[in-house]
Amino acid sequence: MYMLLLCWRYLRTRYIALASIVSVMLGVATMIVVNAVMAGFADKMRDRLHGILSDVVVEGTSFDGFPYANEVMALIRSVGGDRVEALAATVDTPGIMSFQYGSQTITKPVQIIGVDPASRAAVGQFAQYLVGERGEPRPPSFEVDPTLRELNSHAAKLIHESDPDAETLAILQQHAQQEVPDHGAIPGYATVTHHPPGATEDIFLAPTGSRIILTFPSTGQAIEPRRDSFTVVSFFKSGMSEYDASFVFVPLERLQYLRGMGNGHEGRVNAIQIKTRPGTDLDRLALDLSRALWDRWPRGFSVQTWEQKQGPLLSAVALEQSILNILLFFIIAVAGFGILAIFSMIVVEKTRDIGILRALGASTRGVRAIFLGYGLSLGLVGSGVGMIGGLLFVAHINAIEAALSRLLGRKVFDDTIYYFNEIPVLVDPKTVALIVGAALLIAVGASVWPAHRAARLHPVRALRYE
Amino acid sequence: MTPHLACVDLVKGYRKGKVQVPVLQGVDFEAARGEYVAVMGASGSGKSTLLHVLGLLDDPDRGRILLEGRPIDRLPDRRRDELRNRIFGFIFQSYHLLPELTALENVLTPLMIRYGVIAYKLRRKRLVHQARLLLDRVGLGHRCNHKPSELSGGEMQRAAIARALAGQPSILLADEPTGNLDAATGQAVLDLLRDLNREEGLTMIMVTHDAQVAAQADRVVRLTEGRIVECLTEVP
Numbered sequence: 001m002y003m004l005l006l007c008w009r010y011l012r013t014r015y016i017a018l019a020s021i022v023s024v025m026l027g028v029a030t031m032i033v034v035n036a037v038m039a040g041f042a043d044k045m046r047d048r049l050h051g052i053l054s055d056v057v058v059e060g061t062s063f064d065g066f067p068y069a070n071e072v073m074a075l076i077r078s079v080g081g082d083r084v085e086a087l088a089a090t091v092d093t094p095g096i097m098s099f100q101y102g103s104q105t106i107t108k109p110v111q112i113i114g115v116d117p118a119s120r121a122a123v124g125q126f127a128q129y130l131v132g133e134r135g136e137p138r139p140p141s142f143e144v145d146p147t148l149r150e151l152n153s154h155a156a157k158l159i160h161e162s163d164p165d166a167e168t169l170a171i172l173q174q175h176a177q178q179e180v181p182d183h184g185a186i187p188g189y190a191t192v193t194h195h196p197p198g199a200t201e202d203i204f205l206a207p208t209g210s211r212i213i214l215t216f217p218s219t220g221q222a223i224e225p226r227r228d229s230f231t232v233v234s235f236f237k238s239g240m241s242e243y244d245a246s247f248v249f250v251p252l253e254r255l256q257y258l259r260g261m262g263n264g265h266e267g268r269v270n271a272i273q274i275k276t277r278p279g280t281d282l283d284r285l286a287l288d289l290s291r292a293l294w295d296r297w298p299r300g301f302s303v304q305t306w307e308q309k310q311g312p313l314l315s316a317v318a319l320e321q322s323i324l325n326i327l328l329f330f331i332i333a334v335a336g337f338g339i340l341a342i343f344s345m346i347v348v349e350k351t352r353d354i355g356i357l358r359a360l361g362a363s364t365r366g367v368r369a370i371f372l373g374y375g376l377s378l379g380l381v382g383s384g385v386g387m388i389g390g391l392l393f394v395a396h397i398n399a400i401e402a403a404l405s406r407l408l409g410r411k412v413f414d415d416t417i418y419y420f421n422e423i424p425v426l427v428d429p430k431t432v433a434l435i436v437g438a439a440l441l442i443a444v445g446a447s448v449w450p451a452h453r454a455a456r457l458h459p460v461r462a463l464r465y466e
Numbered sequence: 467m468t469p470h471l472a473c474v475d476l477v478k479g480y481r482k483g484k485v486q487v488p489v490l491q492g493v494d495f496e497a498a499r500g501e502y503v504a505v506m507g508a509s510g511s512g513k514s515t516l517l518h519v520l521g522l523l524d525d526p527d528r529g530r531i532l533l534e535g536r537p538i539d540r541l542p543d544r545r546r547d548e549l550r551n552r553i554f555g556f557i558f559q560s561y562h563l564l565p566e567l568t569a570l571e572n573v574l575t576p577l578m579i580r581y582g583v584i585a586y587k588l589r590r591k592r593l594v595h596q597a598r599l600l601l602d603r604v605g606l607g608h609r610c611n612h613k614p615s616e617l618s619g620g621e622m623q624r625a626a627i628a629r630a631l632a633g634q635p636s637i638l639l640a641d642e643p644t645g646n647l648d649a650a651t652g653q654a655v656l657d658l659l660r661d662l663n664r665e666e667g668l669t670m671i672m673v674t675h676d677a678q679v680a681a682q683a684d685r686v687v688r689l690t691e692g693r694i695v696e697c698l699t700e701v702p
Binding site for chain 2: 001002004005006009010013352353355356357358359360361362363364366458459460463
């Protein structure tokens with residue numbers, strides 16, 4: 001009982017000890033904030049990664065893709081059963097995109113992906129990421145609108161305005177088609193825009209209706225360059241700069257035709273994207289599929305879940321988070337040494353009291369318990385206040401960011417880098433508990449040695465201590 | 467009759483650097499139950515050491531300490547803690563109250579040490595009542611909730627006496643209880659101790675260097691060069 005009473009009194013009267021736990025408090029608060037923000041980012045990133053990738057991807061091991069796409073899809077359906085909700089075949093190839101911007105020709109390496117927009121939209125959040133120039137949502141379609149053609153082609157405008165005879169019409173139509181090709185393309189937002197530093201708006205290098213030329217390899221052993229023109233109909237803006245700066249979507253059948261891969265599901269494709277029903281064990285499904293495919297076409301396919309496909313990126317984020325945690329944990333460890341120093345001082349200061357307690361019959365265990373309990377209660381106060389402070393900071397992080405930005409006169413969190421309009425946070429109760437628990441452990445750990453010294457003081461020497 | 471507390475051939479020395487300083491060099495002493503004994507001696511003669519060894523705060527190098535004829539000097543730590551808590555009451559020259567606690571809490575400390583949290587909570591009302599009575603008895607009933615820093619020297623010593631009595635000990639060990647007090651206050655404290663000895667039948671061993679103070683005891687022994695060299699018995 002006397003231990004509790006003395007702990008409580010010491011806690012309330014020794015302000016110097018409270019000072020020592022400020023660092024525990026700051027450490028706990030910082031760790032909670034950093035973990036919440038990093039988890040928020042990771043979560044958003046996973047969300048986006050998963051939005052772009054379908055749940056499970058079956059890929060052919062050859063660059064030329066695999067034939068019998070129909071058969072593969074049938075096998076997937078029969079193996080997956082009701083776990084499979086939708087399928088979409090895709091063709092993808094590295095390539096080069098070039099377009100005219102003023103008098104300048106801009107050329108960029110890109111990843112060209114042939115999709116059937118409607119079925120691709122069914123297996124992921126593809127459709128949600130399609131935007132127009134003003135950020136307005138666009139339908140998943142490659143169709144080139146006649147009004148778009150009139151706006152961007154002089155020939156088309158002439159046809160519309162001057163009602164030409166058949167011969168002129170044919171020539172004008174050919175011109176119009178050259179200026180604004182029939183096939184639409186959806187380039188990644190960052191492939192065709194430029195963001196000047198300090199600007200609030202992006203500059204469109206290839207706005208909707210402009211013509212882009214894509215060059216890519218053919219299939220077969222003697223690979224040749226193939227080239228075609230497409231019209232920009234909308235933009236792909238997922239928020240993942242890696243994708244937004246490299247993807248260009250084009251119609252599946254057009255790409256198959258150009259690369260010499262046949263036609264649609266009868267022809268060759270590179271991958272089949274699978275959307276599963278909610279609650280499906282993806283790893284299990286991937287394993288089932290890869291076994292079934294192996295039995296039928298050994299070595300022909302690789303089956304991966306979206307998480308496996310993005311493994312390196314996801315584990316890089318996890319690694320970053322754990323390294324940051326280790327570094328931040330040093331703050332609390334340093335705080336532990338502060339507690340150790342101040343506790344040693346308090347034990348010296350309380351030497352006589354320890355002698356008195358021993359004279360009154362207190363055991364060495366009792367004396368040790370006073371100081372361990374004191375350490376624990378300091379830890380509780382420090383980590384408790386730190387936890388509340390950290391959680392409050394996390395809850396108001398965007399308001400704090402806005403205030404800081406105003407104060408410093410520049411944006412602290414540049415949303416153009418991440419495309420997040422606010423800082424994402426995710427508080428994991430388990431992480432918070434772990435941080436608070438570790439801080440408590442350090443506070444108690446740091447008081448073990450001083451408590452042990454206090455307990456080992458000789459009662460007479462303690463009583464005589466001046 | 468078996469003495470209440472006795473020691474036989476008690477030897478105790480201290481190590482100062484590399485030199486062994488002998489303090490007690492074969493002390494034989496006994497106190498009967500209810501006796502009030504004063505131990506006199508010059509400073510450095512080992513009076514306090516004798517008191518500490520008798521009260522199990524320190525170990526003798528040699529010799530025995532007997533409580534009602536039973537040796538208590540080689541008991542395990544737990545038993546010694548318990549004896550200090552239940553049998554002995556200590557009073558010190560500089561009071562030694564815990565500065566963070568009020569007078570009442572200081573008096574309750576031996577009882578808090580004796581009982582665990584739950585046992586104490588269950589008895590709390592009764593124990594607090596007892597402690598208040600004790601403070602009343604020493605004339606501090608109105609100072610229960612004052613911290614030591616708010617009490618005068620005499621009041622602090624009286625609170626310390628109340629604390630020594632709280633555990634209902636049978637032996638009071640007082641180390642120069644009036645050493646820090648002026649004559650009048652010191653006398654009041656001595657009167658209180660005298661009354662306690664008479665009314666409660668407490669065995670009292672008081673260490674002092676002041677002959678006037680010692681004269682108030684039933685018996686005076688003198689400690690010189692580590693031995694008891696002189697015994698004076700006075701009948702009050």
